[in-house]
Amino acid sequence: xxxxxxxxxxSLSAQVAGDLVDDxxxxxxxxxxxxxxxxxxxAVVYPQCSADVVATVDFARRHGLSIxxxxxxxxxxxxxxxxxxxxxxxxxxxxxxxxxVEGKTVECEPGYRLGELETALSGSGLFFPPxxxxxxxxxxxxxxxxxxxxxxxxxxxxxxxxxxxxEVVLASGRMVRLxxxxxxxxxxxxxPFRRLAACYLEHRQTIESxxxxxxxxxxxxxxxxxxxxxxxxxxxxxxxxxxxxxxxxRLCFRLLNKPAHESLVVAFFDAxxxxxxxxxxxxxxxPAGIEVMDKSLLELAxxxxxxxxxxxxxxxxxxxxxxFDGPSREITEGLGxxxxxxxxxxxxxxxxxxxxxxxxxxxxxxxxxxxVPILYKLKGEKKIxxxxxxxxxPTERLVDYFRGIYDLLNRHGVRFVxxxxxxKGLLHTRPLLNLTDPADVRLxxxxxxxxxxxxxxxxxxxxxxxxxxxxxxAYVRRQYPTLFPLFQxxxxxxxxxxxxxxxxxxxxxxxxxxxxLRYGEHYRxxxxxxxxxxxxxxxxxxxxxxxxxxxxxx
Numbered sequence: 127x128x129x130x131x132x133x134x135x136x137s138l139s140a141q142v143a144g145d146l147v148d149d150x151x152x153x154x155x156x157x158x159x160x161x162x163x164x165x166x167x168x169a170v171v172y173p174q175c176s177a178d179v180v181a182t183v184d185f186a187r188r189h190g191l192s193i194x195x196x197x198x199x200x201x202x203x204x205x206x207x208x209x210x211x212x213x214x215x216x217x218x219x220x221x222x223x224x225x226x227v228e229g230k231t232v233e234c235e236p237g238y239r240l241g242e243l244e245t246a247l248s249g250s251g252l253f254f255p256p257x258x259x260x261x262x263x264x265x266x267x268x269x270x271x272x273x274x275x276x277x278x279x280x281x282x283x284x285x286x287x288x289x290x291x292x293e294v295v296l297a298s299g300r301m302v303r304l305x306x307x308x309x310x311x312x313x314x315x316x317x318p319f320r321r322l323a324a325c326y327l328e329h330r331q332t333i334e335s336x337x338x339x340x341x342x343x344x345x346x347x348x349x350x351x352x353x354x355x356x357x358x359x360x361x362x363x364x365x366x367x368x369x370x371x372x373x374x375x376r377l378c379f380r381l382l383n384k385p386a387h388e389s390l391v392v393a394f395f396d397a398x399x400x401x402x403x404x405x406x407x408x409x410x411x412x413p414a415g416i417e418v419m420d421k422s423l424l425e426l427a428x429x430x431x432x433x434x435x436x437x438x439x440x441x442x443x444x445x446x447x448x449x450f451d452g453p454s455r456e457i458t459e460g461l462g463x464x465x466x467x468x469x470x471x472x473x474x475x476x477x478x479x480x481x482x483x484x485x486x487x488x489x490x491x492x493x494x495x496x497x498v499p500i501l502y503k504l505k506g507e508k509k510i511x512x513x514x515x516x517x518x519x520p521t522e523r524l525v526d527y528f529r530g531i532y533d534l535l536n537r538h539g540v541r542f543v544x545x546x547x548x549x550k551g552l553l554h555t556r557p558l559l560n561l562t563d564p565a566d567v568r569l570x571x572x573x574x575x576x577x578x579x580x581x582x583x584x585x586x587x588x589x590x591x592x593x594x595x596x597x598x599x600a601y602v603r604r605q606y607p608t609l610f611p612l613f614q615x616x617x618x619x620x621x622x623x624x625x626x627x628x629x630x631x632x633x634x635x636x637x638x639x640x641x642x643l644r645y646g647e648h649y650r651x652x653x654x655x656x657x658x659x660x661x662x663x664x665x666x667x668x669x670x671x672x673x674x675x676x677x678x679x680x
Contacts, residue, residue, distance in 0.1 A: 135169050141181040144174040144218050156196065156212050160260075161204035162511055162561060163596055164644040167194065168210055172217040176293060176301060176375040179213060183373070184299045186211050186625055193297075193626050195369040197237060197268025200260040202512035203595020205271065205368040205630055207642070213373065215267055222246060223376070230381045231290060236267020236374050253384040255282035258591070259495050267374055272593040273344050273366030277494065278415040278449070279591070280549040282382075284342065286365035293376035294364065297621040301375075304364070308357050318619040319358055325615055326352040336609050338585050340518050342550045345589040346602045346631060347371075347613050363616075368593050370627045371620045385451035388414070389462035390487045393469055393478035394442040398532070398544070400474040401444050402524035405548050407472065408465055409521060414451040416549035417494050420444045423545055426500045427493045434489060439477055446475075446548070447490055497545050501556065508558040510543065513570060513597065513639070514577040518552040518590030530580040531555055538569060552590040564647035570640055578604065596642070599633045 139146040147153065147170040157166040168191060171182045186193050192210030199206055206212070220237030227250050232243060241262035243254055257276035258264055264274065270292070275284040291305040307315065312323050326333065326349060333349045344366040351362060364371060395401045398420070405416055419427075421443050428435045438445070450461040462480045469475050481487045493500070501510045519527045528544075535542045535557060546554035557573060559566040578588050578601050587605060589598050603610045610632075617624070617632045629638065640646075 138185045142178040144178045145172040158644055159199040159206045160202050162644055163204040163207055163642045165207045165642045167208060167212040170212045170214055172214050174218040179295045179373055179375050180299050182211060182213055183295055192628050195373045197265030198263050200264050203593045203597040205593050205595040231378055232381055233378045234266055237265050240264050251384055252381040254381055256285050266377055270365050270374055271368050275591045277417055281414045286362045288379045289361045289365055290380050291378040292374045294372040294374050296372050297625050304360050308359050312356055322619050323353050323358045329612055332608060338587055340520055340586055342518050342552055342590045343587045344591060344593055345587040345605050347616055368627060368630050370631045386453050387455045387458045388449055388451045389458040390481040391448040391462050391465045392481050392490060393446045393475040394439055396443050396476050398444055398528045399525045401446050402528055404469055404474045406521055407468055408448055414449045417447045418444055418548040420544040422543040423497055423500060501543060507560045510556040511559050514573055515554045515556050516590050516592040517577055517581045517588050519581055519584045519586030521551045523584040526584055534576045561643055561645040562649045567647040571637055594631055597639050599630050600636050600638050603634055
């Protein structure tokens with residue numbers, strides 16, 4: 127794309143009401159996110175309005191630059207990084223537009239954060255169900271881009287299930303509204319949407335039958351249900367597209383009535399396959415969520431909270447947290463006790479109890495919400511990595527998945543932790559590796575290939591809720607051999623010059639996950655003659671740990 131430093135960014139600065147940054151420090155600040163990657167952009171635009179986004183897209187098109195929309199930077203796959211122009215919505219386009227309590231909707235700009243929305247909804251009796259663990263500061267635009275879900279997705283679904291309308295800037299610079307497109311007859315749709323609808327109708331049978339039988343799947347593009355009732359519906363395509371097909375500048379979501387009561391069953395197991403069997407037995411009871419945490423997390427939790435030390439037995443392998451919600455305490459506690467009786471009958475858990483009080487429920491959920499920060503307390507050169515952390519399999523194959531993932535990682539001598547949304551077959555498996563060690567860098571692709579083969583063989587996908595990004599886009603073609611040409615067609619229709627996040631979703635670089643690593647095998651520490659600050663573990667280790675922790679989601 128030429129010498130980026132020669133481009134006249136001052137001319138773009140004059141066209142936008144927001145800020146344009148192209149100095150070294152400003153660019154380096156957005157060179158990383160919560161992933162293992164680092165890639166400095168050519169420029170950063172902090173737009174104040176939709177017109178700024180249109181101007182930036184037009185400028186990028188004229189000068190041959192790529193575009194990379196960014197929210198809070200809490201993504202684990204490197205989707206917010208790129209060598210072109212990053213558009214960051216968190217500085218100005220972060221406003222709540224309105225909450226309609228009677229109509230149960232919320233309108234906001236893409237930089238508005240989920241934590242702010244939860245505060246704004248307090249006392250209204252309403253809630254927005256998707257609840258990723260980074261939700262306190264994850265932006266709604268970023269959540270749309272990854273089709274985020276969370277701990278309660280088994281009952282409440284993903285962001286795409288709640289998106290009513292969005293204002294979207296296309297790669298051409300044109301701005302459209304999803305609601306307007308959905309109201310337009312197919313034969314009156316403007317291009318490229320008329321051709322997009324025709325593509326779906328021509329290949330409908332293939333599209334509707336080619337996806338694995340897992341409900342939570344953000345690998346590739348979701349083309350299912352693109353045309354319904356002779357109308358084009360783009361919500362499920364754009365949610366999870368990771369900014370590769372358009373940039374949302376205004377969002378409208380539906381809200382739900384908040385359940386009045388919850389109960390929480392806490393069950394401890396001495397083997398992970400017993401927990402998987404328990405999940406399969408409890409799922410017909412329609413829990414709001416089931417989370418699993420393995421012994422590494424639990425030992426750290428016991429060490430950090432005296433009350434949890436009393437409630438978490440020493441030496442157990444894992445814990446399941448099973449939540450039921452509903453309109454009354456009698457209903458939710460009744461379901462909790464039924465689950466306890468079922469588990470007791472089967473004899474799977476070593477211990478189990480019902481957490482009735484809000485305080486005890488909050489303590490256990492706090493461990494799960496703080497899983498990643500807790501894991502960063504692990505000492506040593508090896509750190510937990512987002513690499514194979516998003517695989518999802520059919521729940522009936524959970525036992526096979528656990529056995530396979532344990533075998534793979536143990537075979538390579540890699541320490542790891544497991545936690546996540548086991549009720550939907552989605553496990554966050556985090557290996558501990560040292561990315562300054564060439565041997566561990568070489569393991570990245572080895573482990574990722576092994577997990578893909580395992581998960582694909584079990585009828586699952588490697589991207590369940592975090593996205594493909596730079597980590598997993600190379601697996602999309604292998605995941606969908608019949609659909610991948612259609613993904614390329616869709617990309618070509620909506621982004622013919624491949625300006626929008628070109629290395630995501632339809633890229634085919636097999637070893638992309640080893641490029642642009644934040645550290646990598648060529649990383650070297652410089653010796654310092656003297657320091658005024660002292661850390662017990664060492665100066666360099668403190669800086670590296672801080673860099674990872676600052677960019678990690680909670």
